[in-house]
Amino acid sequence: MTETTGEGTGAGTGTCAGPPQGDRRPDGADRYTISEVAALTGLSAHTLRWYERIGLMPHIDRSHTGQRRYSNRDLDWLALVGKLRLTGMPVADMVRYAEMVREGDHTYADRFDLLKATREDVVARIAELQGTLAVLDRKISFYADAGRALASERSR
Amino acid sequence: MTETTGEGTGAGTGTCAGPPQGDRRPDGADRYTISEVAALTGLSAHTLRWYERIGLMPHIDRSHTGQRRYSNRDLDWLALVGKLRLTGMPVADMVRYAEMVREGDHTYADRFDLLKATREDVVARIAELQGTLAVLDRKISFYADAGRALASERSR
DNA sequence: TGCTTGCCTGGAGTGCACTTCAGGGATCTA
DNA sequence: TAGATCCCTGAAGTGCACTCCAGGCAAGCA
Structure with a gap:
């Protein structure tokens, strides 16, 4: 194949x-x-x-x-x-990949490397995003609490 | 506070x-x-x-x-x-957020909404990235296998 | 026969997030 | 006093990934 x-x-x-x-x-x-x-x-x-x-x-x-x-x-x-x-x-990297595909089987190792590096980037990006989620959640719960406090103040 | x-x-x-x-x-x-x-x-x-x-x-x-x-x-x-x-x-959204902060406490609800929406975006993006990881892993293992096959062929 | 629709091309334009440039002031060290 | 270093401003430039435009061909149909 x-x-x-x-x-x-x-x-x-x-x-x-x-x-x-x-x-x-x-x-x-x-x-x-x-x-x-x-x-x-x-x-x-x-x-x-x-x-x-x-x-x-x-x-x-x-x-x-x-x-x-x-x-x-x-x-x-x-x-x-x-x-x-x-x-x-x-896009430039995708073009490089496309070129390697056109060049034939002897570029397998390079394609492997490119995909492997991309995979690592993705893993790192996911970790980064999970870090931002933690920050967002802290701030969201701050505003949720503050919102509740304001609401109960208005109802007094 | x-x-x-x-x-x-x-x-x-x-x-x-x-x-x-x-x-x-x-x-x-x-x-x-x-x-x-x-x-x-x-x-x-x-x-x-x-x-x-x-x-x-x-x-x-x-x-x-x-x-x-x-x-x-x-x-x-x-x-x-x-x-x-x-x-x-x-950046434009961050500027909006900064403006809300400057405007004071009465923008709490809007800030909450903005952060909540951002949170959902992040969750979706993480899911998307995990989907790409699956594809990458399939292709990476294809190239790993192919690489091994080529190596054993060369050593014959 | 004319009109509409879908597609073609090369080249210019767009929006975003910076980045660089040009020209100039203040402070520090020798 | 000179030179180096750090900082200032407004405006123009950059790179990326499209996106739009002008002008034109070909097929279907009323």
Whole structure:
């Protein structure tokens, strides 16, 4: 197997990006227009074209009139990109990853490193956020108490 | 008590922002220069001035020559701002919060709401990140396996 | 045949959070 | 007295990730 996008090109695989996207067409009939993909992914058509221009997408098929026709495989890739974007990975890094995918199997180790580093970033970010939660909760309970005190004062 | 910054103006309180900052001066002698505050908070002097200009800081004391002199209270406020920034709260919202603090006790309910909404955002973001962790881990283990396979192939 | 809809392109514009620049004052050390 | 260091201000610039615009082609249909 040559890992390219996520997990083959089959039917929906459970771990999906933002909007629900169970309405895929069977392989062979999978030629989505840009606006269909926009609806499916929550990205704008502009953004989809822009992703392509900066090298974040593989070459997208075209209709005989030059319009883009996305495949299920492209959708898988976009789902992965969506996940990476959620991690806060800069677009430039995603482009590097896409380049490595295009370059073939010999970039496996580099891809591994990139993902590993991203994973560590995510873990650190989660810890950071949990730290902020603690602060927020302290202040929230302060205001909740203060609110109750004011209320009972008004009712006196 | 009138909640303004974090938790009074006493010595370090445990929950600190980014860089460690236990080296506070006692109240009364707490007149830090901008570069001291920059070192303490990890923000640049430029950013500190900018925060002030956009209304994110209370009025900062000045020396007789017009230079800023920050107090422990200001440091507390900056620690809170740092936490809110970590949540991803837009600066404009932090400014709104700062305005509410300036306006006094009658904004308690609004401040409560703002912090509550922020809390929900943070919880959602953590869940999102945990979702990305799952995807990353699947791909990382794919590449780990593939790496092992390639290694054993090379050693044959 | 004209009209609408959907798509195409390159390039300019946007919003955010800073960051840098240009020009100048006050204090300290030799 | 000179030079270094630290600070001041307003305004312009930067980098990122889109987002919008102008101008135009192709297909469907009344």
